[in-house]
Amino acid sequence: MSEAPIPDVEQFRHKLLAVAYRMLGTVADAEDAVQDAYLRYHQHATDINSPEGWLVRTTTRLCIDRLRTARREEYVGQWLPEPVPETWGGAGSDRAELTESLSMAFLVLLETLSPAERATYLLREVLGYEFDEIGEVLEKTPVNVRQIAARARKRLETRERRYAAPVGVADDLAAQFFAACRSGDAGAIEAMLAADVTLISDGGGKAFAAKEPVVGTRKVANLFAVVFRKLRPVSKLTLTTINGGLGAVFVTNGAPFEVITLATEGASVSRLYVTLNPDKLRLWSDAPAGAGTKRPLPWSKNANGTPPELREAEPGAAEGDVRD
Known part of the structure; x- marks a missing residue:
């Protein structure tokens, strides 16, 4: 009996790049994290029931690992996220919630969060994931995830509202x-x-x-x-x-x-x-x-x-x- 064909997962690349860029702030790092996630996926593809969910979780975990080892304190001068054009795959201009989270002001605010807080905020507030789903990514209970989400919102809410402006x-x-x-x-x-x-x-x-x-x-x-x-x-x-x-x-x-x-x-x-x-x-x-x-x-x-x-x-x- 032949094995079931491996589904086409390239359709998720733009979404994964969107998550990785918002987590890491640079194109090269985002693309590397997504590519690593795809390599891991293809090693285990036959055992994965939900490719999209698996890839989002793996990409997010890889980004958290990169953030925990990043040495931003060694950067010369002030650090800003890398600016991207709307034609780049991770810009996510086809979805309103992704566009809103793409602004330089918002990305700079994300830099004030810990890696876990950043991942929780993006997955919950931007992509609409449930707390138990985020818990699988962070390897934490839904209760702990709720606490992390509350801390992240408290840090960002006031400052985020300040930069909000009507479309156009x-x-x-x-x-x-x-x-x-x-x-x-x-x-x-x-x-x-x-x-x-x-x-x-x-x-x-x-x-x-x-x-x-x-x-x-x-x-x-x-x-x-x-x-x-x-x-x-x-x-x-x-x-x-x-x-x-x-x-x-x-x-x-x-x-x-x-x-x-x-x-x-x-x-x-x-x-x-x-x-x-x-x-x-x-x-x-x-x-x-x-x-x-x-x-x-x-x-x-x-x-x-x-x-x-x-x-x-x-x-x-x-x-x-x-x-x-």
């Missing part, structure tokens, strides 16, 4: 913000920023970026006005969908070197996320393989390493001028 409103606001940046008018940019606006930039030690968050409307507006003006003649700026919302990509000689996303609060921009680490920009490259690149240097530094764009302009100075 956030993109319209982002378009207006980037138009102000393109104009180089620091005043117009500043008018769109929340009073406690915060800029987080990730260079990973491979590109110049502020090692601490930049806070305040004047500093952030001055920075963006000058940087956009300096980059305009040497690069191509494209507005596109990034992590489910409108963002900006700077490219020079076919090589991406900066991706900007944002979070909104009411009618203001409250958070800005700038990814400069080239290792996190590979999905945005339109350069032919092996092409040489020449990266522009939008930021110059003074003796103590502070970019002059972060220093406040003198009162009455010309637009974009900064104090030495």
Whole structure:
């Protein structure tokens, strides 16, 4: 008697990538975790009754193991999740709940959770798993899972609501913000920023970026006005969908070197996320393989390493001028 055919499980790859990316924050790690799950599946396929459930559980466990051994404290400067286009398999733009959990602001909030809390929150709140199903993943009782879920919700609820915006409103606001940046008018940019606006930039030690968050409307507006003006003649700026919302990509000689996303609060921009680490920009490259690149240097530094764009302009100075 012939064995039953092994079902086609490739149909689950996008869902698995969605889970892994939201757990790990980088494309390469997510793809590696999913591939490992598939390898394990094919070793035991004949004994598995529910391939989708088995693969989700295994992928999640692999992600938890990776998070427990991750050394984020050794990362140079601030760490941001890798920005992804809507065309990448794990973006999950075909499901509303996956799109909502894809924003950079939400992924940054997930970083505040432990690996078990992150897995529980995603499986419960995003994918709708029952507590007993999550217990199988975490090897915990449903009661323990409920406690973990409650802790995760308590940590995220207030901050998550802050960044919530009606469909389309956030993109319209982002378009207006980037138009102000393109104009180089620091005043117009500043008018769109929340009073406690915060800029987080990730260079990973491979590109110049502020090692601490930049806070305040004047500093952030001055920075963006000058940087956009300096980059305009040497690069191509494209507005596109990034992590489910409108963002900006700077490219020079076919090589991406900066991706900007944002979070909104009411009618203001409250958070800005700038990814400069080239290792996190590979999905945005339109350069032919092996092409040489020449990266522009939008930021110059003074003796103590502070970019002059972060220093406040003198009162009455010309637009974009900064104090030495």
